[in-house]
Amino acid sequence: MRIDQSMEKKLKDILLGAARRAFENGLLKSDVLSDMEIEVPRHDNHGDFSSNVAMVSASVQKMAPRKIAEALIAHLEDPHGIIEKCEIAGPGFINFFLTPASWHPVVQMVHEKDHGFGALEMGQGKKVQVEFVSANPTGPLHVGHGRGAAVGDAVGNILAFAGYDVQKEYYINDSGRQIRTLGRSVWLRLCEALGREIDFPDDCYQGEYIREIAGEILDHMGKDLGDKEEAQGVDICARYAADKILKGIQDDLADFGVTFDQWFSEQSLYDSGRVQAVIEMFREKDVIYEKDGAMWFKTEAFGDEKDRVVVRQNGLTTYFASDIAYHMEKFDRGFDRVIDVWGADHHGYINRINASIDASGRSSDQFDVILIQLVNLLRGGAPVAMSTRAGEFVTLKDIVDEVGRDAARFLFLSRSFDSGLDFDLELAKQQTSENPVYYVQYVHARIAGIMIKALEQGVLDTNDVAWQDIDLSCLTQVEEIKLIKALAAFPGAVGKSASTLHPHVIFTYLMTLASTFHGYYNRHKVITDDKNITLARLCLVGAVKKVIRNALTLLGVSAPERM
RNA sequence: GCGCCAGUAGCUCAGCUGGAUAGAGCAACGGACUUCUAAUCCGUAGGUCGCAGGUUCGAGUCCUGCCUGGCGUACCA
Incomplete structure (x- = not known):
């Protein structure tokens, strides 16, 4: 069995094989199956995977879906023994329940691919x-x-x-009217600073930063600048200001990790x-x-x-x-x-x-x-007043300084960009369960803590464990299988996120994985008296740590070892 | 008027190119720390998926019409 092949692909192949044999034995009218889907059902009692193949093939086969399903199941061959049982349910779904052992290779694959787990070849280098x-x-x-x-x-x-x-x-829109307007704004503030009467138009940039830049130019170039022709002065101001502001933008983005x-x-x-x-x-x-x-x-x-x-x-x-x-x-x-x-x-x-x-x-x-869509900036539930025209607005730098880069980025990516976003500064700062960034990062830090503990207790000799060689057959708890299934879902989440261009898919994935891990953590000890179980569980949570890191990295959020 | 986005639990939102019994978090209530981090977990409660039709085995999801909110409809950027 190829370890890097998805479970969906394996099941699809098994179904196609069954269809061929059923056709050869005369139980199906055609060996052609319409485009089927293998999906993870919403409910656990519908199995690990489910296929709609019998339903979508009904018209081609000219048979009732359940009849098709019966014929397929009668001809299933499962050479690797990954299927524990198989049921026909509802209007004709074929539900697959897999053996715990069939999931174990996923954990090893995570360790083997490490930073590359979840990476796809979908783009084919385009x-x-x-x-x-x-x-x-x-x-x-x-x-x-x-x-x-x-x-x-x-x-x-x-x-x-x-x-x-x-x-x-x-x-960089460094051409055209808005740059001239910028130059004019700075020039006027510069003249103002020299004590001249000015009339500052509404369509000029109102912010306080314009005065600061004007002051800076005066410091650099001296007051003689004020004697220049207006056109020349505006030009100098425009160039200086645009350059200065662009550098500020570059710095702010760098601080934001972009x-x-x-x-x-x-x-x-x-x-x-x-x-x-x-x-x-x-x-x-x-x-x-x-x-x-x-x-x-x-x-x-x-x-x-x-x-x-x-x-x-x-x-x-x-x-x-x-x-x-x-x-x-x-x-x-x-x-x-x-x-x-x-x-x-x-x-x-x-x-x-x-x-x-x-x-x-x-x-x-x-x-x-x-x-x-727009961001609604809130503080403790109340809207933060902002007026671009009056030059009063909360900058990205303000936000990063106040709530931190990770919290800001994670919250910005928490919703589909098709929807407006409420961004609450107080909530973003809170180090509580209300703040999703800590919920996810905490998983990473918790596992890091477990690894340190394992090293201290001598269960592990080194950080550099050959995880692929560890026997995982003792991982049979339902929470363990659930956790492995969550790991296995990562490449699919990446694919969906990439094909829809929606990063919040990764956010949602991370929340699910984190929740699954916290549930497991609270129910089972990783480090136990049993050496085999301990190693297997370390291997499992180590894989979770890597996937959390990979996913957070995609969103530009750090994965801390300690919190 | 026309166009784009949104309308799902009290609030904020997920829900994959149509799948089975629509899910989280917050807020509310009740529990769990002699333990690898309680920044956590478990449980209870909460719904006419804006409204009305249509398409089919099957619709929160697709089509049409309508209602509500945001945004846009420059010889601005």
Whole structure:
């Protein structure tokens, strides 16, 4: 029996073999079985695995599902003795109850694959780019960016673990109006600091950090700067401020444990002439046309609600123009798949990007957008007042400083990004059972404690145990089998998480595994008087420790040895 | 008006490309520390899966219509 083959696959093969024999013996009308599923039933009394094969094959076989099931069961061959019993239930489910011993190889497989347990070849090395955060360098990252950062980073990790060649990228909007506005904001604050009367417009950036940057520029460059022409001063301020803020963003992300393979500058698309070239190219293809003094992209012809402007009457390009160039550039870099992580308030943008990709000759099937719903920041159940316009908001750095990186990341990933998220600062700080991050990390720390104890008592001589050689046949308690089954479910969770791009699947998996472990821990002692049982259980909990670590790593959360 | 997301226990949410008796956590109540970490566990209670139709062996899940909430519908980003 191949140890690295999933239980589902084994059972599927057994069923296919049975179908062939049943057909040869004339009990089935065809040896073809429709696409069957082997799944883990919700209820224990429905067995370890269940198959709907008899039901989905009913029309092909032109037989009643239960009759098909009977024929299959009569011809089952189980050379490795993994099936303890087999039942037909309900409308025609075939339920498999497996022997405890059939689960034991899973534990050894975890130890053997170690950091690689759960990794898949689903992606087949395809190149995927995940672009996320990409906040304008006009102010510090806030809570919403934090959720996007946690999700984007986790999605990248999960896809890489599922066998994709992943590149994480941050797109810097360092061009265009918002940067000029930033420069103007800083320049005005700088003038203000020099004692001049200023009129600070509403559409300038209101935050206190603008004053700080202005002060910093004055310290560095001296008060003479104030004598410069406004245009030049604004330009200097814009460059300095954008650079400064970007560095701050990079630091905050690093503190949050998020790193990027590439930081891609929007301005570079203009500097290299890429934006103009793309506009020209689409003009020649007649996809871009002129109307009312502006240039329009024919997005409506590719499924958008209406056409969109790429060059305004005043000759300036829109954000959309550089975005078209950027996404074309991504595909030119050879990515098979491009994933953007956006805030849900940008959803109206999806159709036009899809349209531009389809118009370019690529397929928007290769492009996915992860839309992240809003975060409601709470403190002790009450909403935290925030106003972006007034520049009053809680930054990502504030949150990481207050609740810690692990708690913040874990909570950001606790829900599907399709749903709004309540993030309670008090709850995130609490070191109690209400806080799921400790619930899971505690498993890791507890097992680490057991290992230390085992070393102290001399049950183990070394940390470097040959776990694969340990006899596990004494692991027959129901809680032990339940725990092994939870371990065996990890690769499936990774696959589901990767195929749906939903990291919270890993969160949910971790909560289930942690709960199963805590239940086992409270009912059974790992270190006992019986040496064989002790070693086998150490082997089991050691495997749990590794899977907890692997899963937490995917989410960017640490696995502490001690708490 | 049109579009996207959501509507599941008192609260916050899971529920895999349709499967059997819809699950956790919190809050409530009752128990478990001479023990490898009680940051834990066990038990009790809690439901018209927003509403109405449809598709089929079978619907929380898919389709249609409606209701409610959030967001979006720029020659802004």
